[in-house]
Amino acid sequence: KIVGDIKKGETFFINGGEGGLGVATIQLAKHVFGAKVVAQVASDENGEFCKGVGADVVNNRFKDDLVKTLAENPPNVAIDPVGGPLMGKCIATMPYRGRWISLASMAGPETTLDVNLLWRKNLRVIGSTLRSRTPEEKAQILAGLVRDVYPAFEARAFAPFVHKVMPITEATEAHAILERGENRGKVVLTV
Template sequence: MRAIEFRRYGGYEELRLVDRPAEQAKDGRALIELSHAEVSPADNTIRAGRMAASLHKSPPLVPGGGAVGTVVDPGGTGLAEGTRVVVAGGGLGWLVDGTWREQLTADAAQLMPIPDGVGDEAACALFAGAGFSAAYLVLTQLIDFAPGHTVLAPGVGGSVGMGTAQVARELGASLVISTASRTDKAVQARAAGYRHVIDLSRESLPEGVARLTEGRGVDVVVDGVAGPLLGPAIASLAHGGSYVGVGYSGGTEGTVNITDLIWKNAKAYGYTFTMIPRDVARAARKTLLEWLRDGRLDPAIARIFPLEQAAEAQRHLIEDRPFGRVLLATHAKRVQ
């Protein structure tokens, strides 16, 4: 089978197409033929050698934390042959080889059937970058979010920004605000239905939030950008508000005015999926797939690359910062 792996840390060029032995269903694991795999910032962080070595398997490593595909041999999972599934969990792309390949084996806990009426691309995009899942779990499990609260989710084109904007709306937020770094992206986002997008090339984040909230600030910030937006995002909180750091597409360091936390009686959290029990996270994925089936969510896809162009797919996500998810089609016949 074809796969993408890197054998040493470095740039995008370290991602190489290789041929690996085909796998077989055994030990209670199903064999899955993959159709699409997600491309996420975490893949880039690991490949570049910027993540603590204790948190992931050393190279050689196949990237990819999630994918969708079809069960071709159920093994002992109890799933029927031909079932379309989302594949996730089990340390894919971190502790074990991930999803940037044509097939893999997985246990039942890693597989979630895809509802009829949901396409493979949409299901893969829903979980790419984990933005929709993170938003749902943060708002329902981590903080005291309630219908009527206001939410700021910077980076409308990214997985966390887009996912939070849509999930917060479905959970009853009275106002959801996001940002765009460029005017063209702000225009694109508004045309896609995101009404309150601050164009950061024309207005600062605190100024935009003050304008949209009549000076009050927001109850919740779910931040997948951080970097230079970290301080301004915290400064945009209302009194008693909560800041949750989910990602760092804008950088891992930022400057915070400590009085924005103290005087506002604010709360700050860091979030990872390891904070959430597995059964709760699985239930969240099931709910999100049902919302997708019912047309309540729309995970935009920016571009789908063939597997052999994985290096360019990673570069496009990280450097071009597109509006929507980037996916890999693991079989040439499925490339769009």
């Protein structure tokens, strides 16, 4: 909310809906902020899971055309931990004053973007990570979570999902689960 300023009735896109970040943001966008939710997933089964936690539209990255899906459901706010070549084409689908938040670049650090769209549509492309934020910014984020999210969590409007708990000695397999897109929620390593 602090970075994307999502508003009730807007459309929200999450790239990687079945992961821990995806599941949390789907629930927040839908149940706390009242947005329509579009999620990119790695399988039809993961798509059904995401619909179950609040996604309105799902796009299977192996079968469906993401640019077409987003053109039909233009996102006002997007959270993208994937990046890569497709990112620029997806940004082009955004409506006026859209906000694209890049958190990582799992599909690669480069994309092509028609920068004319930025000023024509008054778009914002935002890079964001918690690690580099100041203590004051982190405190502001925490206060927003306590104000906007905790009451919904307490009321059971949404819940965290843990796909699997594994010993740290199985970290290689845990990463393989993530890379194969098999997880629905977080994979937790124990020490």
